[in-house]
Amino acid sequence: MPSRDVNVIALVKGGERYVFLYDDDSRAEALKTLGRYAANPDLSFSWYDAAVLGQKVRLNTPRSQRAGFVSRADRKAD
Numbered sequence: 001m002p003s004r005d006v007n008v009i010a011l012v013k014g015g016e017r018y019v020f021l022y023d024d025d026s027r028a029e030a031l032k033t034l035g036r037y038a039a040n041p042d043l044s045f046s047w048y049d050a051a052v053l054g055q056k057v058r059l060n061t062p063r064s065q066r067a068g069f070v071s072r073a074d075r076k077a078d
Contacts, residue, residue, distance in 0.1 A: 007060055009053050013044055020053070030057050 004023050009030075011018040018037070022030035031054050037043055038050035 007057075009056050009060075011045075011049055011053060013049070016044060018045055018049070022057070027057055 007022050007024070007030075009020050020030055020033065034050040034054050034057075037045040038047045
């Protein structure tokens with residue numbers, strides 16, 4: 001069974017904290033959520049905030065797609 005790593009992005013804005021947890025399979029949903037938060041006039045979460053955090057989501061590639069990644073279980077003992 002593949003590992004389900006959880007990615008975390010967070011924003012502290014004044015006294016508010018926005019914390020988003022997502023796995024590699026739910027990246028698109030995480031990006032949509034950022035947009036929904038930015039569109040909500042009741043939140044201080046801005047479109048700029050969504051753009052910055054969205055870029056972090058996009059740049060955080062899944063572990064299996066990283067160049068040269070070898071899982072710890074697959075490494076040979078020295």
